[in-house]
Amino acid sequence: xxxxxxPARRAVRRAGFTVDLPLTRLSEAARxxxxxxxxxxxxxxxxxxxxxxxxxxxxxxxxxxxxxxxxVKPSGAEATLYxxxxxxxxxxAINALFNDLLYPAWVEAEADTVVGIIPGGLYRNLFQAExxxxxxxxKSLSTLVFRLMDxxxxxxxxxxxxxxxxxxxxxxxxxxxxxxxxxRIAGQLGSSREVVARILADMASRGWIETxxxxxxxxxxxxxxxxxRPGG
Amino acid sequence: xxxxxxPARRAVRRAGFTVDLPLTRLSEAARxxxxxxxxxxxxxxxxxxxxxxxxxxxxxxxxxxxxxxxxVKPSGAEATLYxxxxxxxxxxAINALFNDLLYPAWVEAEADTVVGIIPGGLYRNLFQAExxxxxxxxKSLSTLVFRLMDxxxxxxxxxxxxxxxxxxxxxxxxxxxxxxxxxRIAGQLGSSREVVARILADMASRGWIETxxxxxxxxxxxxxxxxxRPGG
DNA sequence: AGCGCAGTGTAGCGCAGGTTACAGACGGTT
DNA sequence: AACCGTCTGTAACCTGCGCTACACTGCGCT
Numbered sequence: 198x199x200x201x202x203x204p205a206r207r208a209v210r211r212a213g214f215t216v217d218l219p220l221t222r223l224s225e226a227a228r229x230x231x232x233x234x235x236x237x238x239x240x241x242x243x244x245x246x247x248x249x250x251x252x253x254x255x256x257x258x259x260x261x262x263x264x265x266x267x268x269v270k271p272s273g274a275e276a277t278l279y280x281x282x283x284x285x286x287x288x289x290a291i292n293a294l295f296n297d298l299l300y301p302a303w304v305e306a307e308a309d310t311v312v313g314i315i316p317g318g319l320y321r322n323l324f325q326a327e328x329x330x331x332x333x334x335x336k337s338l339s340t341l342v343f344r345l346m347d348x349x350x351x352x353x354x355x356x357x358x359x360x361x362x363x364x365x366x367x368x369x370x371x372x373x374x375x376x377x378x379x380x381r382i383a384g385q386l387g388s389s390r391e392v393v394a395r396i397l398a399d400m401a402s403r404g405w406i407e408t409x410x411x412x413x414x415x416x417x418x419x420x421x422x423x424x425x426r427p428g429g
Numbered sequence: 430x431x432x433x434x435x436p437a438r439r440a441v442r443r444a445g446f447t448v449d450l451p452l453t454r455l456s457e458a459a460r461x462x463x464x465x466x467x468x469x470x471x472x473x474x475x476x477x478x479x480x481x482x483x484x485x486x487x488x489x490x491x492x493x494x495x496x497x498x499x500x501v502k503p504s505g506a507e508a509t510l511y512x513x514x515x516x517x518x519x520x521x522a523i524n525a526l527f528n529d530l531l532y533p534a535w536v537e538a539e540a541d542t543v544v545g546i547i548p549g550g551l552y553r554n555l556f557q558a559e560x561x562x563x564x565x566x567x568k569s570l571s572t573l574v575f576r577l578m579d580x581x582x583x584x585x586x587x588x589x590x591x592x593x594x595x596x597x598x599x600x601x602x603x604x605x606x607x608x609x610x611x612x613r614i615a616g617q618l619g620s621s622r623e624v625v626a627r628i629l630a631d632m633a634s635r636g637w638i639e640t641x642x643x644x645x646x647x648x649x650x651x652x653x654x655x656x657x658r659p660g661g
Numbered sequence: 662a663g664c665g666c667a668g669t670g671t672a673g674c675g676c677a678g679g680t681t682a683c684a685g686a687c688g689g690t691t
Numbered sequence: 692a693a694c695c696g697t698c699t700g701t702a703a704c705c706t707g708c709g710c711t712a713c714a715c716t717g718c719g720c721t
Contacts, residue, residue, distance in 0.1 A: 268578075270586040271659035272679090278581055288574065301578055324563070331556070331563060338570035342520065345577035346500075346533055349510055352584055353619050354502040357678070378698065387585050392678055394700060410687055410698060427503040504709090589708070610668065624708055626670065642668060642717055 222329040231323075236314040240306035247304040254317040257287030262310025265385070266302050276387030278302055279344045286337040287312075352387075354427055358396045360386055362424035365406070365415060373415040454561040463555075468546040472538035479536040486549040489519030494542025497617070498534050508619030510534055511576045518569040519544075584619075586659055590628045592618055594656035597638070597647060605647040 223231070237260070240246055246264060247253060264281040281287055287304075315323070323330040351360060364386060368375050375382075383393040397413065400406045405417040415421060455463070469492070472478055478496060479485060496513040513519055519536075547555070555562040583592060596618060600607050607614075615625040629645065632638045637649040647653060 268582045268585065272586075274679095276582075276585040278578060301575065324567075325560065328557065334567060335570065338567065338574060341574055342570060342577065343533065345574065345581060346510060349577060349581050349584065350500045350508075352581070353500065353508040380698075389679060390699090391680075391701085395678085398700070408699075506709095612668075621709055622669090623671090623710075627708085630670070640669075 223327055227323055227327050227330075230319060231315060234316055234319050236316070237311060238314065239311045240309070242306055242308050242310075244306045245303070246306055246310075246312065247300055247302075249300060249303050251300045253300045255314040256317075256320045258313040258315065259283050259285050259287065260311040260313050263307040264304055264310060264312070265307045266304050267384075268302050270387070274387060274389065275384040277385045279341065279348060280307070285340075286333060288337045288341040355425070357386065357388055357392065358399075359424050359427075361393065361396055362421045365413060366418065366421055366425070369415050369418075373418060375413045375415070376411060377413075378411050455559055459555055459559050459562075462551060463547060466548055466551050468548070469543060470546065471543045472541070474538055474540050474542075476538045477535070478538055478542075478544065479532055481532060481535050483532045485532045487546040488549075488552045490545040490547065491515050491517050491519065492543040492545050495539040496536055496542060496544070497539045498536050499616075500534050502619070506619060506621065507535075507616040509617045511573065511580060512539070517572070518565060520569045520573040587657070589618065589620055589624065590631075591656050591659075593625065593628055594653045597645060598650065598653055598657070601647050605650060607645045607647070608643060609645075610643050
């Protein structure tokens with residue numbers, strides 16, 4: 198990682214701090230061009246970043262925060278496809294960049310998030326010349342492929358309570374507390390609020406968790422982890 | 430596309446014909462090295478190609494036929510993740526090549542299939558030097574990402590009868606006939622034979638299809654296509 | 662011809678989970 | 692304190708579909 202202090206150009210919200218970019222081994226010339234042309238945008242938690250069908254003309258680097266990529270079912274319910282956390286690159290953007298396709302999903306900021314965009318033309322140039330960019334691209338795409346395959350497998354082979362357990366463990370903070378509304382969780386899992394409430398109530402009755410308004414405290418993480426395994 | 434006549438090295442079944450490789454714009458030197466080092470394997474329809482957890486050390490080019498990549502649920506039922514048809518590259522192989530990961534799924538030949546394997550070391554070299562290989566890699570990975578996202582969205586938002594309709598339309602030959610057993614179709618959709626039979630019976634009773642032993646004739650493709658749209 | 666396997670047809674049961682419909686409960690605002 | 696929007700708790704109902712169980716029917720093989 199190299200440190201880049203990049204000025205925000207047309208940021209939704211000002212974000213004037215220094216971040217790590219995954220651009221190690223980049224030539225000096227290339228780094229300068231990135232510094233000059235990188236566009237930085239900040240989004241508040243919950244803000245939409247990209248909507249479906251939007252043309253995307255660059256590589257998206259998540260500099261801070263967390264993005265959620267999701268689809269919307271005909272019923273209106275959402276379903277999360279995958280997440281991107283700080284230091285990762287938004288692959289679909291690169292994707293669309295090369296294939297000239299429209300963005301096939303929605304993206305929103307899950308926390309306060311800063312995104313750096315490398316314009317399409319520059320990225321294409323860098324990709325040809327810079328090994329670091331080639332590696333970044335392949336690695337990002339590969340990672341995404343694995344994530345999607347994993348998600349697909351889980352959707353096929355796990356029940357909702359198992360996926361919910363996994364979600365809680367994944368999103369708990371250091372104190373074992375998840376601060377999300379049940380409606381939000383339901384959206385992430387592609388289910389409905391009532392079903393999530395039903396499962397949470399069951400878990401609470403077994404003493405595995407404690408529920409509160411906008412928060413869930415994990416009590417028996419061992420059992421929860423057990424749940425996530427097929428047949429648990 | 431350039432024409433390459435590559436000798437089979439340790440082919441499961443001899444396959445002595447010429448195929449198209451997606452290696453246009455490859456330098457002469459590189460093409461020679463590929464010709465020398467490309468390993469060719471032939472698989473009969475239904476034969477296993479890669480099993481889960483296997484280490485894969487090269488790029489897989491599908492020269493002829495069709496591969497199916499799938500997972501196996503704890504119940505034993507399969508679920509297709511995606512397909513690779515002739516001219517496409519097995520991305521996960523490249524994936525594992527770069528990330529040094531184990532193959533996360535099973536692969537089988539769906540028809541009689543010939544696969545060309547470019548050894549890992551050679552591929553890595555080519556990737557650095559040859560723009561054609563870079564493009565192939567990114568394009569293959571991108572395509573896979575889109576396929577997986579699409580599959581994930583469909584699993585979330587379509588009922589089984591809708592996905593079955595889509596499957597039939599996709600797998601029908603020129604005469605509108607699908608030659609697959611119901612059990613096989615069920616496996617592809619991650620469902621069970623009985624459920625597929627139930628839905629097919631319903632479709633047949635409406636006059637949309639005609640069923641037979643190992644074959645399904647599509648009668649009303651318009652209605653079937655209508656089905657595949659959410660809310661159809 | 663007759664056997665047997667592989668494939669299809671059908672019916673019934675049960676469960677996960679989506680839907681509908683309310684009834685609180687918490688917390689911020691005035 | 693009163694109010695109201697947001698969130699949770701719960702119960703009843705219904706559908707999709709997986710599972711069990713068994714009868715039937717092409718089709719190849721001896």
